[in-house]
Amino acid sequence: MLRQIEGSRAVAETVALCRPEVVCAYPISPQTHIIEAVGAMVKAGELAPCEFINVESEFAAMSVAIGASATGARAYTATASQGLLFMMEAVHNAAGLGLPIVMTLANRAIGAPINIWNDHSDAMAVRDSGWIQLFAESNQEAADLHVQAFRLAEELSVPVMVCMDGFILTHAVEGVDILDQSFVDSFLPPYEPRQVLDTNDPVSIGAMVGPEAFEEVKYLAHLRQLDALERIPAIAKEFADATGRDSGGLVRPYRTEDADIIIVALGSVLGTIKDAVDIRREAGESVGVVGITSFRPFPAEAVREVLCEARQVVVVEKAFSIGFGGVLSTDVAMAMQGVETRLRTVVAGLGGRSITRRSLEELIGTAGRGELEALTFLDLDHGAVERERTRMSETRRSGPSAENLLRDRGAAVTAPVKEQA
């Protein structure tokens, strides 16, 4: 049923349709509305049988999910940003144990400086953990991906993270078609674990593995991710056949036919990029965009196939590897090995800075003229950076710069920076 609904609510209601049996939650913005809504459904008895556990930290949240999943219960949690980092040890552990936990990641920047708004630094920090990471472009896709995520996780015995942009999606109210319980029940059979803690058939889970087998264990995890490259599009197709909705899959090209320039991005910014592409196409520029839905496993083959004809590939990413450059770009570059193309990285939208259609249009223009540098920071205030570098060079003392930059920003309307320093 199509409803005007907040993204978090849509996800919570869809997660409930998946009949999770243990949900553990620790609040962190912008994930809170999701777990609040699930918690209310459990408390009201609308979602049963289900244990909703308020834990004392994200580390405990993932640990409770590990215990529940290993005991044969379908387990779900949600987090963001610092919370993901705080549970990081358990995030890796869940994947290593092959537990099909599903987690929503309401993507948010990582501090310091503390920042509650959206970027993809959190997801990138766990890209090597062994979790499947799916990025939602819209609230409809975010909701739908959760049903596919449980299916995928339990088929492959791999945990799945559904990444949705914090605030931009989690707090946006828009039309979302919430699935029927009967459909979800038919699409998602009950969780039947391969190995479970059972007093009738005791097993030891989590043994120490030394050099004699560790590499093989990790390689098997890699193979399961490669299997996911087959299963993700198959499950998305099955979903599309039943619902008529194109949710999930590996990559999603838009107007890439004969495009000279193809932009690559993850998540909700794809909507704005598509608008910019439409406008530049009307102006006669040959530009398209590819959304990557499955970041892990990385669909290198599909990416190469869709990008190989482009003269220029521009990766717009909401995260970067400090001291080097793009993260997604590195993966795209690996996928494009042997293909003649010009690869450009644009870091944009860090800490929730708006990525405007106007800036993207200018970016496409610059790229079209062949003037885009290898690494560009979109809408960076170069003046503020230079002024702070000057201030920093005047003293040998170390320390944070965030406050200086805020003062610098405010300087235009209040006192000059020099006087305050």
Place this chain on the structure above:
Amino acid sequence: MTTQPVHFYQIGSFAVGNRLLSDGERTVQSNLDRANSIDSGHRACQGCGEALGARYALDAAMRATNGQIVAVNATGCLEVFSTPYPETSWRIPWLHSLFGNAPAVATGVAAALRVKGKKDVRVVAQAGDGGTVDIGFGCLSGMFERNDDVLFICYDNEGYMNTGVQRSAATPPAARTATTEAVGPEPGNTFGQGKDLPRIAMAHDIPYVATATVADLHDLERKVERAMEIHGARYLHVLVPCPLGWGSASNETIHVARLAKESGLFPVFEAEGGVVTSVSKIRRQVPVEDYLSIQRRYAHLFGKHPRPDVVARIQAMADQNIARYGLVDEQADSKEMAQ
């Protein structure tokens, strides 16, 4: 009941040997039908107090629940020596996740069992003192506070023995560890630090808290059985000497544990609902020197440059425990002697 003769050699103690007890009162280990929850063949050191404590505790829990136990283990000696891949010493369903999350993993197991309607299956989580008082403390406090249906057992050997004997918040003052060396004017671990986890557990008002040592295995078994009669968060703190870390002879583990109790340094008691309900009285009080001097971790207090001042401070700690828990009861002691 199927039984086999088990000989207990009691030296310098009033503990009653198993052979003198009726069948029903005998330790679960004397029963051929015992669970062998942690079986032979593991890689624990000779004289390991933790292996002994875990075997008695889990087999008692198995007897108390008719074999319906799931165990969660923190990283540490017990985990490492019991499960070198692809071998395992565990004959019960057993899960190891991380060092600091055993209480939360146990919460998850308990939640899953509840949602699956497996009411008769109970959860025991276990960790060393590092996994309990230090890195696992946040998760443990959370599990206590929620009163999750988990028995958490801390096998306290007073340091990080698995990583090579470093100090934990359960390491006693003056003890030498690899990170509190016996050098400088204040050799060994610092006075005035450390956590008293049983009292912290009691402050959570959980239904059951108890301490025990491997010197009185009947008492340990009884406390596990009592704990399994109760639902909600329960905490059992077992002192388990570590020959390697303490520098004690491997055939002295029981003796060392007994002296810890008999000196008053390790109070043995149980509490329900935050109130102490019973204490194991000191039967034959010994000065702390008797306990300290047989462990190399305290050798710097007795060598060429003895430190009677430091020993006196440790004696004061024992005296404080004796006063706090009423560990010495002259009348009861003499009455018992008369019997």
